[in-house]
Amino acid sequence: MPSPEPPSRSPLAAERRTIEVIPDAERHGAPHSQFTLWFGASMQITAVVDGALAVVSGGDALWAVPGLLAGNVLGGVVMALHSAQGPRLGVPQMISSRAQFGVHGAVVPLVMVIFMYLGFAATGSVLAGQAVRRLLHLHGTTAGILVFGALTAAVALAGYRLIHLAGRVATVAGSLGLGYLLVALFSRYDVGAHAGNRPFDAAAFLLAVSLGAGWQLTFGPYVADYSRYLPRTTSPRAAFWATFAGSVTGAQWAMTLGALIAAVAGERFLSDQVGFVGGLAGPEAAALLVYLVVLVGKLTVNCLNAYGGFMSVLTTVTAFDGRSRISPAARAAYITAFTAVATAVAVAASADFLDNFKNFVLLLLMVFTPWSAVNLTDYYLVSRERVDIPALYDPDGRYGRWNVPALTCYAAGVLAQVPFLAQKLYTGPLTERLGGADVSWIVGLVLTAALYLPWARRTSRPPTATIHPEEERDLTTAPSA
Numbered sequence: 001m002p003s004p005e006p007p008s009r010s011p012l013a014a015e016r017r018t019i020e021v022i023p024d025a026e027r028h029g030a031p032h033s034q035f036t037l038w039f040g041a042s043m044q045i046t047a048v049v050d051g052a053l054a055v056v057s058g059g060d061a062l063w064a065v066p067g068l069l070a071g072n073v074l075g076g077v078v079m080a081l082h083s084a085q086g087p088r089l090g091v092p093q094m095i096s097s098r099a100q101f102g103v104h105g106a107v108v109p110l111v112m113v114i115f116m117y118l119g120f121a122a123t124g125s126v127l128a129g130q131a132v133r134r135l136l137h138l139h140g141t142t143a144g145i146l147v148f149g150a151l152t153a154a155v156a157l158a159g160y161r162l163i164h165l166a167g168r169v170a171t172v173a174g175s176l177g178l179g180y181l182l183v184a185l186f187s188r189y190d191v192g193a194h195a196g197n198r199p200f201d202a203a204a205f206l207l208a209v210s211l212g213a214g215w216q217l218t219f220g221p222y223v224a225d226y227s228r229y230l231p232r233t234t235s236p237r238a239a240f241w242a243t244f245a246g247s248v249t250g251a252q253w254a255m256t257l258g259a260l261i262a263a264v265a266g267e268r269f270l271s272d273q274v275g276f277v278g279g280l281a282g283p284e285a286a287a288l289l290v291y292l293v294v295l296v297g298k299l300t301v302n303c304l305n306a307y308g309g310f311m312s313v314l315t316t317v318t319a320f321d322g323r324s325r326i327s328p329a330a331r332a333a334y335i336t337a338f339t340a341v342a343t344a345v346a347v348a349a350s351a352d353f354l355d356n357f358k359n360f361v362l363l364l365l366m367v368f369t370p371w372s373a374v375n376l377t378d379y380y381l382v383s384r385e386r387v388d389i390p391a392l393y394d395p396d397g398r399y400g401r402w403n404v405p406a407l408t409c410y411a412a413g414v415l416a417q418v419p420f421l422a423q424k425l426y427t428g429p430l431t432e433r434l435g436g437a438d439v440s441w442i443v444g445l446v447l448t449a450a451l452y453l454p455w456a457r458r459t460s461r462p463p464t465a466t467i468h469p470e471e472e473r474d475l476t477t478a479p480s481a
Contacts, residue, residue, distance in 0.1 A: 015159025018331060019314050020324040020467050021389055027231040033164055034083060034227055035246035040170030040251030041304055042215070044297025047125045049273055050211050052262035056270060059204035061263035063197040068255045071212020072248045075425030078304060078445075079216045079373050080244035085379060087234035088466070089387055093224035094315045097371070099290065099387050100378045101410070102403040103319050103395040109318050109371045109410065113221045116368070117309035119360050120218070121302050121342035122349060123147060127229045128298035130274035131133040137240040140214030142347050149300055149343035156306035156335050160229060163303050172249065177293030183282050184256050185264070194263040203436040207422075208259075209437045215251050220372045222308035228478040231274075236385075254284055262330040276423045280284065309338045317417025324393050363423060369444035370413025374406050377449045383462035390469050398461060405455045417441070 017026070044326060054064035075375060082093060089096050094113060098106040129145030138144050155162050227239055244398050261276070269276045274294060278287040313334055326334075379385060391397030417440035419428040431438065 004460075006432060013161070014328065015161065016146075016159060016328065017160075018325050019092050019095050019311060021320065023229050024232055027090070027229055029164075029230050029244040031050060031230065033167075034229075034239060036166035036171045037164055037300075038219075038223075038243055038246035039250035040167035040174055040246075040297065040410070041301040042247050043170065043174030043254050044129075044301060045188050045254075045274065045294045046124050046279070046301070047215065047251050047254035048178075048230050048258035048261070048277070049127070050215055050251075051258025052269060052273075053258075054204070054208035054211050054255075055205065055259050055262035057207055059201065059208055059316070060198035061191075061259045063198075063200055064207050064208045064259045065256050065433060067208025068212040068259065069252055069382060071209040071214070072216055072252050072255070074209070074246040075213035075214075075216025075245045078253075078376065079219045079247060080126055080240045080378070081356070081376050082220045083223040083227050083243035084159055084240040086224035087230040087232060087239055088236060088385060089224070089389060090228050090232065091224075091389065091392060092228060092311050092315065093220070093222050094312055095266040095392055096224065096379075096387065097221075097375050098319075098392045099383065099399050100374050100403060100406045102400050102406070103392070103397075104401040105403050105407050107316050107319050109367070110312055112364075112367045113312045114309060116218060116221070116364055117305045117338070118342050118345060119364075121152070121305040121309065121330070121339070122345035123360065124298050124302050124305070125152075126479070127274055128302065128351070130272075130296040131298070134274070135288060135291045135295065144385045145343060145346045148295070148298070148302070149226075149339055149346075149461070151338040153336055155299065155303045156310070156339065157332055159307065160226070163226070163300070163307060166296070166300045166303060167266065170297050171250075173293045173296045173442055174254075175275070177290055177297075179457055180253055180258055181262075181277055181290065182287075185257070186258055186283065188280065189264040191260055192263060195260075206434075207438060210365065211222040212255065213441055214447075215255075216247060216370055217372060218364050220375075221249065222304065222311070225308055225311055257309055259376060266311060266448040267346035306335055306339050306342070309342075310334045313338065319392075322393075322395075365441040366421065366444065369441045370410045372412060373445050373448035374452050376453050378406070378456055378460070380459050381453060382456045386462045386464065386466050388463050388467045390467060398463070405459050405471065409448050409452040409455065412451055413444045416447050418442045428480075 051068055054068055085096055094110055097109070101108065125145050125148055128148040129141045131142035132138065132147045133141050136147065155166060223243065227243070230239065265276060276292070278290055280420055281290040282288045314326065334451060388398045391399050395401045419430040420438065420440035420443050421428045422431045422436055422438035
């Protein structure tokens with residue numbers, strides 16, 4: 001077993017833990033670290049683009065901003081409930097989902113999680129590559145994407161501590177940079193004249209809600225990865241509120257800026273998002289600082305994607321070979337390979353970024369809202385925060401290989417959303433009757449939870465108290481409900 005990592009270790013030292021349980025002796029930090037991490041990860045250019053989509057897709061900024069806020073709050077609650085699991089269990093998020101889906105069954109949603117990380121890493125690299133190109137005066141965005149990919153791999157290889165440090169830097173840089181851009185926008189444009197010119201449109205409003213919720217909900221499969229080192233005694237409420245406040249505040253600030261920029265700029269913003277904000281900054285020196293802010297924010301969130309992608313791949317592989325840790329060399333190989341694939345996708349897909357990103361985010365809602373519904377319903381309402389942690393790594397243990405009720409409800413939750421989809425390639429029949437509004441994610445959350453709760457109460461066997469690795473595994477099981 002690796003030797004303990006004392007709290008005083010340098011953030012530049014490579015992390016040695018992977019998907020195993022974090023021992024109490026290595027737990028460290030305070031809940032406020034979750035605020036800075038998620039504020040910094042959300043206060044960045046991709047969230048600005050996300051907010052702009054609510055306007056360029058037909059909405060009015062006056063209604064898009066409260067719609068985005070509603071989505072961020074609703075999705076943020078779900079996301080932060082996942083974060084609160086980290087200190088209690090000390091394991092990565094997708095390892096903990098083995099308690100619901102089974103050790104092998106958890107691989108089913110994991111496949112889509114890995115695609116999610118690749119997609120976000122690739123789309124984020126496109127925008128970051130534009131910033132790097134301007135900062136270093138490179139020829140073409142491809143060179144900027146490659147440089148950014150190398151930076152992402154370097155930070156992700158160092159791991160948990162350096163990623164949290166990047167979040168703190170991004171919090172300061174994002175607040176200053178996006179705050180400056182907001183002031184510059186109102187100084188250069190009559191923003192009020194471009195808002196409130198269109199009547200309320202329910203479909204456009206619900207699209208804004210979905211974009212905000214989608215931003216938050218897609219963090220769910222990895223949010224506990226960054227709270228699992230907190231001491232076991234950390235208050236779940238403190239972890240929840242720190243994560244919720246950081247992610248919702250940062251995302252809403254950036255998305256509001258994006259919605260207002262799209263209202264006054266229209267096609268000029270669509271054609272070159274990073275170039276537009278650089279021009280909005282004013283003098284060349286100010287523009288270079290804004291490009292640096294873009295780079296820092298994207299580096300933070302892309303490291304989350306690379307790190308989370310590596311953890312998800314490892315969780316998938318070890319579900320079948322029984323391992324709970326790997327060598328440092330194998331860890332480096334996983335992270336490097338994942339980052340290389342994401343960089344290659346970014347280079348190939350940069351031409352139609354904005355349209356692809358919109359459809360990517362909305363599609364992810366379809367597959368992740370049922371997963372969140374199963375995970376949170378089981379953890380908080382069925383198991384009541386009682387988990388047999390050693391069994392998460394044992395296919396022959398309490399949770400078995402495949403949990404049919406969870407997988408069935410998950411599949412039903414995904415399929416039930418199809419009639420409500422509003423995708424580029426497919427629009428469901430019920431969506432057309434709703435005027436094009438996408439409410440599929442609401443259907444996925446509510447229906448999945450409603451199906452899973454009564455079924456799980458009859459079939460689940462939670463322990464009477466959480467079983468930690470160092471404890472004897474002789475606790476009796478709770479009677480079936």
